Amino acid sequence: MANAQGGLKVGNQSYQLKWNVYDVGCQDTAETQTALQRAILQDGVNIFVNDFGVASRVAADVCDKNRLLYAGVSWTDDVVSPKFQHYIRPIGGFFGRAMNYYIYDDYKQRGAKTYVGCTVDGDQGHYAAGLCAATAKLVGLETRPSIFFPGNTVDFSPIATKIRSLNVDVVDLVQSTGEQVVNIVAALKDAGWKGLIAPGPGLDTATLANLAQKVGNFVEGMEMLDFDPRQIPSTIQDPSMMSLINAYTKEYGEFKTDGAFWTGPWFVLQGAIKATNNVDADVLKQYLGKGSPPVKTLAGYVQLFARPDLKQNRAIDGAPGHGI
Numbered sequence: 001m002a003n004a005q006g007g008l009k010v011g012n013q014s015y016q017l018k019w020n021v022y023d024v025g026c027q028d029t030a031e032t033q034t035a036l037q038r039a040i041l042q043d044g045v046n047i048f049v050n051d052f053g054v055a056s057r058v059a060a061d062v063c064d065k066n067r068l069l070y071a072g073v074s075w076t077d078d079v080v081s082p083k084f085q086h087y088i089r090p091i092g093g094f095f096g097r098a099m100n101y102y103i104y105d106d107y108k109q110r111g112a113k114t115y116v117g118c119t120v121d122g123d124q125g126h127y128a129a130g131l132c133a134a135t136a137k138l139v140g141l142e143t144r145p146s147i148f149f150p151g152n153t154v155d156f157s158p159i160a161t162k163i164r165s166l167n168v169d170v171v172d173l174v175q176s177t178g179e180q181v182v183n184i185v186a187a188l189k190d191a192g193w194k195g196l197i198a199p200g201p202g203l204d205t206a207t208l209a210n211l212a213q214k215v216g217n218f219v220e221g222m223e224m225l226d227f228d229p230r231q232i233p234s235t236i237q238d239p240s241m242m243s244l245i246n247a248y249t250k251e252y253g254e255f256k257t258d259g260a261f262w263t264g265p266w267f268v269l270q271g272a273i274k275a276t277n278n279v280d281a282d283v284l285k286q287y288l289g290k291g292s293p294p295v296k297t298l299a300g301y302v303q304l305f306a307r308p309d310l311k312q313n314r315a316i317d318g319a320p321g322h323g324i
Contacts, residue, residue, distance in 0.1 A: 026123030071265035112169035119174035160187035289314035
């Protein structure tokens with residue numbers, strides 16, 4: 001869309017953008033290393049953005065050595081420590097785990113003592129379930145081994161029976177999405193389960209309405225991360241944001257909300273380029289590290305901040321003001 005409007009304008013110059021996509025598996029060190037080498041040495045990539053599933057420590061190290069800017073997504077705090085200078089994290093695990101912490105803690109205040117995660121099988125599902133369980137432990141909940149199901153599962157009655165047999169107070173659906181969530185919750189209701197449910201971030205407006213229609217007031221009391229930008233006033237009142245949503249819907253027929261959240265680094269990068277009138281990685285790094293103003297993204301405003309708890313005084317970590 002930027003190219004169709006003449007390119008990304010930087011001062012008096014316009015740049016045509018070339019978007020390259022690389023398969024790095026899920027937290028796969030070797031695949032990440034191979035992709036980065038190809039991107040830098042063969043394809044001439046000089047800015048990396050919106051990585052989901054990348055082995056972030058490898059990415060941060062490679063970009064530091066090559067003085068390339070990396071605006072990414074990561075789940076561990078080592079990439080935002082003073083060790084690395086060219087990595088920023090506008091969106092990542094710091095936010096996600098903090099928001100989950102508040103949900104789990106609220107459930108604990110409501111009497112919950114035990115927790116289990118239940119989500120789709122696969123690398124990302126296992127990784128996310130591990131992070132959520134660690135956060136639940138931090139709150140003080142006793143965790144049970146996570147339950148995983150194949151992505152093509154339709155009948156969730158055996159899963160619901162297993163969850164009920166564990167006698168836990170909270171079931172977290174982690175990264176279950178769409179109809180998976182609807183069918184799991186319906187199966188739990190049919191199984192007579194009485195505990196609390198954290199449905200995860202996989203419910204858009206239409207799916208949530210479908211769930212409520214199917215199980216009625218069984219949804220009352222659930223708390224979840226909400227990634228639907230169409231429910232954020234600052235997004236829907238912004239013509240430029242709505243143009244992105246409308247273009248996506250026109251191209252694909254249905255707007256998928258869960259991916260919109262993870263595009264945050266692109267908007268932060270774009271804001272830095274506009275503010276500095278520069279595309280030089282060092283200039284952008286210096287600007288962002290000083291604590292730039294909040295930037296509007298599809299998931300609300302994102303603010304970069306320092307991490308003095310890690311002895312990191314540059315503003316390279318971030319979180320949106322949108323969540324539960």
